[in-house]
Amino acid sequence: MRASAYHISTLKEAPNDAEIASHQLMMRAGMIRKLAGGIYNYMPLGLRVIRKIEKIIREEMDAAGALELLMPVVQPAELWMESGRWEQYGPELLRMKDRHGRDFVLQPTSEEVITDIARNEIQSWRHLPVNFYHIQTKFRDERRPRFGVMRGREFTMKDAYSFDRDVEGAQKSYQIMFDAYMRIFERLGLTFRAVAADTGSIGGSQSHEFQVIADIGEDLIVYDPNSDYAANIELAPAPCLIPERAAPGVSMQTVATPDATKCELVAELLKLPLSQTVKSIVLATEQEGQPATIWLLLLRGDHELNEIKVGKVPGLNKGFRFATEAEIVEHFGCKPGYLGPVGTRLPVRVIADLTVANMHDFVCGANQEGAHLTGVNWVRDLPEASLVTDLRNVVEGDRAPNGTGTLAIQRGIEVGHVFYLGTKYSEALKATFLDENGKPALMEMGCYGIGVTRIVGAAIEQNHDAKGIVWPRAIAPFEVAICAVGWGKSEAVREASEKLYAELKGRGIDVILDDRDQRPGIMFAEWELIGPPVRITVGERGLNEGVVEVLGRKQTEAARVSLADCVTQTLALLESA
Template sequence: MRASNYLFSTLRDAPTDAVVTSHQLMVRAGMIRQISKGLYTWLPTGLRVLKKVENIVRDEMEKAGALEVMMPGVQPAELWEESGRWQKYGPELLRMKDRHNRDYCLGPTHEEVITELARNELTSYKQLPINFFQIQTKFRDEVRPRFGVMRSREFIMKDAYSFHSNSDSLRQTYDVMHQAYCNVFDRIGLDYRPVQADTGSIGGAYSHEFHVLAQSGEDDIAFSDSSEFAANVELAEAVCSKKSPDTPTQEVSEEFTPDCKTIQKVADYLKLPVEKTVKTMLVKGQGPDESETIVALVLRGDHNINEVKVEKIDGVLSPFEFATEQDIVDSIGCTPGSIGPQGLKEKGIRVIVDRSAAVISDFCAGANKDDYHVTGLNWDRDITDFETKDIRNVVEGDPSPDGEGHIVIKRGIEVGHIFQLGQQYSEALRASVLDENGKAQTMWMGCYGIGVSRIVAAAIEQNFDDKGILWPESITPFSVAIIAMNYDKSEAVRDECDHLYNELKQLGIDVLLDDRKERPGVKFADCELLGIPHRLVVGDKGLKNNSLEYKYRKTGEGEDVPKDEAVKFIRKVLQAN
C-alpha cells in the first residue's frame, strides 16, 4: 500500500472521552471513528487488523471441524418467545416492529436462530455431532457503552453452536473448542487465561471464559500460585482453611456506637480488628408458596458478598435484590448499619453465614438497635440455627480450591466464552432427531463465542508504549514500513523504494510505502503510532553508502542493512518473529 493512496487519519491527541489506552490509541491511529455512543466506523487501518483476527479465528474453527454459516442479524420475536428469553433478556435486547406490526430484535446472540435451523435441517443421530459457526455483527443495547470497542453496542463476534446426541459427545466437542480457542489466542500472541465461569444469561451448566490479562480489564480473575486453577472471581470457591471457631473467651457486651454506619467505622471506634467483626445484610427471598421473605446474609467485616453465588441459593430472589430500609425497620426494628445475626431466626428470618464468618469467635456485630453494636458474640452459644455457605468473593491469599497453593487475583478482559448448554434451548424449541431406535431424542447443545473486535482492543491493552501501539506481528496492519526521504525530489530514493516495495509485495508481505510529502518526523511518528513492527528508511545519504537504515519497533534497536540484502534481511526478521 502506498501512503499517498491511503487514508491516514492519525491524531496527535486522543479524544477527551477516551479513558482506556486502547480507545485512545485506536482513535489516534485512525483505526475507528465514533458516529454515536457505542457505534463505530472501522477505518482502513483498523479493518486490516480486524480482518487478520477474523482470518485466524476462521482458520482455527475450520481446523476444529466447524462449518461456517451466516445467520440474519434481525431475528423474529417468536423464536425468543419460544425460548422464554423475549422478556427475560432485558433492555439490552433492542426490540423493534416492522411495517406489519410484528416484533423483531437485533440479535445479541443466535441460540434461537441456530436451534431453529437445526430442528429443520437435522433429522437423524447419524448427522451428529455437527458444529456451525459464523463471524457476524451483534448488537446489545448497553446501558453504559464505554472503553471504545471494548464495550460497544455493536460489535463483531464469532459464535459457534454444536449439536449432539448425548452429553459425552458434547463434552468431547467442548474440549476440542477449548483447545481451538487456546490456538487462536496463542497464534495472535496474547497473554491470556481460560477460567471457570458463570453461565450468565446464555444459560447452561458449565462454561469457561478466556481472559486477556490487562490492568484495564473489567473482571477479576483468581489464579492459584502453584497450580493450573483459574476462575472468574464470580465463580471461584472461597475456601476457609480454618475448620471451626476457637473456644469463646468473652462475654456478650452491648456498646454504644454513635454515627458508625460502616463496618470500618465500627471497628475503628471499638478498636477492634475488622476481621473480628461481621456484617449482616438482608436480601429479598421467596418462600415455598412464592410469598416474599427476608434472608439474612452474614460475612466477615473485611469480605464482600458474591451476588452470583447468592442468586444460586434456593429461596433467595433472583435477580439479587437487597431488602429496602423500610423492610429492615419493619422486620428487625433498626436501620441498616446496626443489623446483627443474633435473634433473627426467632423473628422468622433465615440466616446464612459465610464459611469464613462462621469460624471466628468473640466477634462484633450490630445489636439490632440503632447506634449500638455487640461484642463478644460466638456461634452456637449466642447464635444458633443458621446455615453455612460460600457467599463471598475470594481474596488474595485464600487457599486455592484445588488444594494447591494460594489465590492471586489479576484483572482480565473477557475475549471468549464457551458453554455446555445441555438441552435448554433444544427442549424449548423442540429440536430433536431420531435415535438408532427410531425414537425422537432432544439434542444436546454447546455454544462458543469470541469477541473478534474486542480482541483488537485487548491486544493493544497488552502491547503499547508512549509512542503508540506495539502490535503482535500476526495482526499488525502492515509488517514493514518503507520510509522514503524526499521521495518526490530524489530519483535514486524513488527508484530504490519502488523496487523494494514491489519485491516485498510479490513475496506476500504487507508493506506500507510512505511516499507522502511530509517531514521525516511526521512519517516516523505515524509509523510508531500505527505500531508497524519493521521499518526501513531510504535516503540519499544511506544510498551513497549502499545501505538502508532498519529499526525494530518493539526494541527500538536499529542497524544499517546493505541495500542489496534488504529483502533477504526482512524475510529473515519476519521469520524470526
C-alpha cells in the first residue's frame, strides 16, 4: 500500500463533542466521520482495524466449531412478541412499520431470529449440538449516544448462539465459547479480565463479561489479586463487616441535626465516623388494584446501594421504583433526609444489609425534620428487620468471597459477554427437538456476543499517549510505516524505500510506504497519531552513512541501523508490539 494512493485525512483538533481519548483520536486519525448522533462512517483506516478484529474472531469461532451464517438487520415484530420482549425491551428497541402497516424492529440482538431458525431447521437430537454465529450491524436507540464508537447507536457485533440437548451439553458449549473468547482477546493484544456478571435483559442463569481494563471504563470490576476471582461490581457479593452484633452501650436519644440531610453531614455534625450512621432508602412496589407497598432499605452510611441485588430480593424481584415524596411523608411523617426505621407512621417492610443487621448504637433519621436518633439498637429500640440480605456494592478492601485475600477494584470496558440462557427463548418460541425416545424436548441455549466496533475504541483507550494511538500489532491498520523523506528529490531514497517495502511485504508484513513527499515533521506527526507499531525513516543523509532509522511506537528514540539489518530489526520490534 502506498500513502499517495490511500485516503489519509487527519485533523489537528478533535471536534468539540469528542469527550474521551478514543473518540478524539479516531476522529483526528481519520478513522471515523460522524453522520448523525451515535452513527458513524468508518473510513478506510478504521475499517482496516475492524476487518483485522473480525478475522481473529472468525478464526477462533471456526476453530471452536461454530458455523457462520447471516441474519437480517430488520426483523419482524411477531418474533419479539412471541418472546415477550416487544414490551419488555424498552425504547432502545427501534420499532417501525413497513408500507403495509406491519411492525418490524431494527435488530439490537438476534435471540428471536436464531431461535426461529433452530425450531424450523433442527428436528432431531442427532442435529445437536450446534452453534451458529454471525457478524452483523446492530442498532440500539440510545437516549444519549456518546463516546464515539464506545456507546453509539449503530455498531457491529459478533453474536453466536448454541443449541444443546441438555444442561450438561449446554454447559460444555458455554465453556467452549468462554475458552474461545479468552483466545480472541489474548490474540487482540488487549489487557482484559473475564468477570462473573449479571445476565441483565438477555436473561439466563450464568454469565461472564470480558472487560478491557481502562480508566475511562463505565464498569467497575472487583477482583482478588491473589486468585482468579473477578466479578462485575453488580454481581460481587459484599460480606458482612461486623462478625457479631454487640450489646447496646448507650441509650437512644433524639438530637438536633438542622440541614443535615445526608449521612456525611450528620457524621460531621455529631463528630462520629460515617460507618456509625445508617442511611434509609425508600422503595415502592405495585400490584394492580392495590395501594403501593412501601419498603425501607437500610445501608451503612459509607456504603452504596446495588440495584441489581435489590432486584433479586423476594417481593422486589418483579419490579420496583423509588417512592414518591408524598408516599414517604404518608408513611414516615416527614420529608426525605431524616428518615429511619424507628416510629414510622404507617407499617413498612424493613430490609437491612448484612452489615447493618449487626450494627449497634447506630445513628439514623428520627422521622422528624431536623432530627436524628443516636444510640439505636435492634430489638431494644426497633424490631429485627423483615429480611437481612446483601444490598450494597463491595468496596476496596472487602474480604474476597473465596477467602484468599481482600478485594481490589478497577475500571473496565465491556467488549464481550457470554450467557447460558437455558430454555428462556426455546420455551417462548417452542423450539423443540425429538430426543432418543422420540419425545419432544426444549433446546438448551447459550448466547455469546463481542462488540467488534467497541473493541476499536476500547483498544485505543487502553493504548494511547499524548501523540496519538499506540496499536497492538494484531489490530493496527498497518504494522509498519516507511517514511520516505525527500521522495521526489532523491533516487537513492526511492530505491531504498522500495526495497524495504518489497522485503517486508515478502515477509507477510502489513506495510505502507509514505511516498507523499511531505515535510518530515508533518509525516512523523501523522504516523504517531495513526499509531502503527513501527516507523522506518529513510532519508538521503542517513543513506549517505549507510543507515536508516527504525522506531517502535512505544519507544522515544530511533535506532540507526544499516539498510541490510533494517528488516531484522523491524521484525524484532514487531514481536514485542
